[in-house]
Amino acid sequence: MDTHLKMIDFDFEKLRPIGLTQVVVNSLGAMQDTTPPGSRLMRIVETQRDWFTLHDGDAEHRARIAQRLVNVLQMQDSTVTVGDWAVVTEGGADDLWIAALLAPVTQIARRANDGRRQSLASNVDTALLTMGLDDDFNPRRVERYIAMVRAGDVAPVVVLTKSDIARDAQERIAMLRERLPASVPIVAVNGMSEHARTELMPWLHQGQTLVLLGSSGAGKSTLTNTLTGAFTQDTGGVRRGDGRGMHTTTARSMHLCPQGACIIDTPGLRTWRPDADGAALAAAFDDIETLARQCQFRDCRHQGEPGCAVQQHIAPDRLMNFRKLMRDAERSEQTPLERIAIRKKWKSLHKAGAVRARDKRR
Known part of the structure; x- marks a missing residue:
């Protein structure tokens, strides 16, 4: 049955299979008098430079973004991304225009090298953190992914691909289970096998939205094709020698699974600077936070202090990764003036050290 919320028309039952929830519907009320x-x-199911592909529950449509909305997004340091819910109006010659975006319930984002915020996916329930059991295997990277998606209120699931061909696969799986929090599911699959769909079935229910995140060559597009049951994404191999992947997905796009879930495939991530404060990111390392309360000293930095419970129980590599993530978060929270002041401070300290060293040599 069609639902009419003053100015905005939508069919809840038709849109529910592509992720519409009552929470999203409730946010429409604030826009009814301005639409x-x-x-x-x-x-929004795909983004290009000037055009966007949108789904209305029946079919896909192409639309452009209204200049007024472009100005608003620029002021908010925001962008349009796959998974967003959009209010669409019709212009002349049956052209469609994105007039407004609903505030996302959840969003995964990162900071570009120049500090700009870049949205990766919106209104996501679960992030499938994809990592190959071959040369792509990197526990530090997956720890950072977990911290960042949890900071966006998205549930992480670690998906280890190439379990059928990787050497030492079982040892690597066991090591990761021991290292990561027990609350994070770990699923090992052959991305080309129908069994992968069975293994991931708990997260493929109707109305669920998932996003695949990982490096190039981790098997995200292969897994997308298996879960959707169609050849929707091009796939490629990895380079010989270093096992690094070759880009096959060049734009974020959303696809529908037979079970009713929506899957957002993304290009491989080379870097992922956090877009969250330290407290939100630290929640992913809850084992460290819990043990820190048992340290002998309240201000323990876990760097050799006597009675440090963290260093006694946490692997040094995991602790080093935690510290690096906290430093990244601290830098992201600094204003440009604060960053300049810190650079000046370190430059001054370095200069003073060079002077002392020169005096000693004399």
């Missing part, structure tokens, strides 16, 4: 008659609710 022209005949506006429609659609979900």
